Amino acid sequence: MRRKEKRLLQFAGLLIAALLFLPNVGLWSLYRDRVFDNSPDTVDGPGGIPVIQGLNRMGKDAQVGRDGVRRKDWHDYDAIKRDASRSGNGEQGKAFPLSEADRVDQAYRENGFNIYVSDRISLNRSLPDIRHANCKQKLYGEKLPNTSIIIPFHNEGWSSLLRTVHSVLNRSPPQLIAEVILVDDFSDKEHLKVALEEYMVRMPKVRILRTKKREGLIRTRLLGAAAAKGEVITFLDSHCEANVNWLPPLLDRIAQNRKSIVCPMIDVIDHDNFGYETQAGDAMRGAFDWEMYYKRIPIPSELQKEDPSEPFESPVMAGGLFAVDRKWFWELGGYDTGLEIWGGEQYEISFKVWMCGGRMEDIPCSRVGHIYRKYVPYKVPGGVSLARVFTFGWREDIRVGDPMHTKKVCFDAISHNSPVTLYDCHGMKGNQLWRYRKDKSLYHPVSNSCIDSSPTERRIFMNTCDPGSPSQQWLFERTNATVLERFNRGNN
Structure with a gap:
């Protein structure tokens, strides 16, 4: 009888211990999470779940979705x-x-x-x-x-x-x-x-x-x-x-x-x-x-x-x-x-x-x-062809394309002797401000110079204005002298 009583007491003790311990597993988990969350060696993972550094470098273990694909947290x-x-x-x-x-x-x-x-x-x-x-x-x-x-x-x-x-x-x-x-x-x-x-x-x-x-x-x-x-x-x-x-x-x-x-x-x-x-x-x-x-x-x-x-x-x-x-x-x-x-x-x-x-x-x-660059610093392969079609509308900038299909990139220059590049039209004048002059030159007030061309290098650049220079003379088609004069007078 004593052996049976002893076994019954042991079983009862284990049962009582289990009843006392198991409900506190959740409390222990909560305590563990709070301690780790306040630790300087942890950061929040998905959903705020703390991840212990060194134990789980790439976040949570993979999870299987409804589509059967295993997914994981890829954060480092x-x-x-x-x-x-x-x-x-x-x-x-x-x-x-x-x-x-x-x-x-x-x-x-x-x-x-x-x-x-x-x-x-x-x-x-x-x-x-x-x-x-x-x-x-x-x-x-x-x-x-x-x-x-x-x-x-x-x-x-x-x-x-x-x-x-x-x-x-x-x-x-x-x-x-x-x-x-x-x-x-x-x-x-x-x-x-x-x-x-x-x-x-x-x-x-x-x-x-x-x-x-x-x-x-x-x-x-x-x-x-x-x-x-x-x-x-x-x-x-x-x-x-x-x-x-x-x-x-x-x-x-x-x-x-x-x-x-x-x-x-x-x-x-x-x-x-x-x-x-x-x-x-x-x-x-x-x-x-x-x-x-x-x-x-x-x-x-x-x-x-x-x-x-x-x-x-x-x-x-x-x-x-x-x-x-x-x-x-x-x-x-x-x-x-x-x-x-x-x-x-x-x-x-x-x-x-x-x-x-x-x-x-x-x-x-x-x-x-x-x-996003302030301007494009390089020229296109082979240089800008002098036979290229430009739209000289009655505005302060010069846009690439024909009058019906202009692209919104404009001639842009930053200083005297700098190359002329193409950049997004911003409508703020400055580097994209140009004047069309009677001597057929394109004048750039910012650099106080004109567009010049170099047939040997196939490029265009800013240079000191010279009314007698053929390389600074440009052919303007379908121009209206009255509107052009009024435009330049307004700029001046």
């Missing part, structure tokens, strides 16, 4: 924590404090942005995470295709090019980067030759291709695409900064539909002070007017989604930054090789995608900063 919380602790010039995407010496014209001449400021900001600088809060909770496919990142460049600044590469490698899961291909479009700057080769030796995934002559943006991109080995091709400009977890949202959409071309949201890096911020009217889709001028317009209310962090369709893309399945890109025929520097290529690809049963999407949870 170690990298996010390191970025959050950084301080210094331009860190956290803050504007660099400019002095008058920093604003000298020479700082912009070669790149179209302030290279002096760029050189004083870390190549690994941190950026603000300005995604919608819902993006921090999203899971993406556990098995995503890898990608070749293609970055074409021509005479790009040293620090801006390297910062582009560093940001891509720093903020992308390594297993998703097959390679980074830098395609040099016949640059003549010394820092982009041997020095660049030697620097990139430390980055085994980076390789450099070079054109044998000046090809222009599109043929340079095609060279990179032809050499790409990744399952997906991702095109970036050479003065960009990839933001937190930018790549998985793009690749996930292509994994779901290989005929999708996807674009990140393009943030603005200020060309003066390198401050990083979102574009005005962030969630807007691409469109164009009858002059084929690209613009962004609000999404109609009936097409807006309840969750603004969800991908949305767009008629056309901006053109510079996007990802596409490599085989699908070539099935579409790639780019038309007759396209030159920029303008038109985004329409060509966009139209072919829609006509061939594909999709064009913008991905709000993928963000990449981009420097």
Whole structure:
């Protein structure tokens, strides 16, 4: 009897212990979460769930969705924590404090942005995470295709090019980067030759291709695409900064539909002070007017989604930054090789995608900063042809095209002896202010000089006005002398 009583007492004790302990498992979990959440060694994962550093670098374990696809959190919380602790010039995407010496014209001449400021900001600088809060909770496919990142460049600044590469490698899961291909479009700057080769030796995934002559943006991109080995091709400009977890949202959409071309949201890096911020009217889709001028317009209310962090369709893309399945890109025929520097290529690809049963999407949870130049610092391949058609409307700027189909890019010049380039028309006069004179010259009040031509070099540039110089005389067709005189008199 004593043995049976002893066993009964032992069983009763275990039962009582279980009844006391089990209800407190939830209390222990709550206590554990609170302690870890207040610990300096943790950061919030999806839904605010704390992730212990060192135990779970890439977030939560994979989850199986209703479609049977295993998805996981791709955030690199170690990298996010390191970025959050950084301080210094331009860190956290803050504007660099400019002095008058920093604003000298020479700082912009070669790149179209302030290279002096760029050189004083870390190549690994941190950026603000300005995604919608819902993006921090999203899971993406556990098995995503890898990608070749293609970055074409021509005479790009040293620090801006390297910062582009560093940001891509720093903020992308390594297993998703097959390679980074830098395609040099016949640059003549010394820092982009041997020095660049030697620097990139430390980055085994980076390789450099070079054109044998000046090809222009599109043929340079095609060279990179032809050499790409990744399952997906991702095109970036050479003065960009990839933001937190930018790549998985793009690749996930292509994994779901290989005929999708996807674009990140393009943030603005200020060309003066390198401050990083979102574009005005962030969630807007691409469109164009009858002059084929690209613009962004609000999404109609009936097409807006309840969750603004969800991908949305767009008629056309901006053109510079996007990802596409490599085989699908070539099935579409790639780019038309007759396209030159920029303008038109985004329409060509966009139209072919829609006509061939594909999709064009913008991905709000993928963000990449981009420097919008103050002006375009280089000339087109072969120079600007003197036989080119220009529209000399009765306005202060000069626009490319014929009178019925003008493109909204204008003649732009910055100083005496500077080349004449094409830049988006801004309507603010300044560098784009011109006067049409009776001696058939085109006068530029900002530089106090006239447009001159160099037939041997096939280019146009600013030079001291000389009424007797044939190279400064331009043929104006369909002019109205009375209106022209009134126009010049009003300018004076």
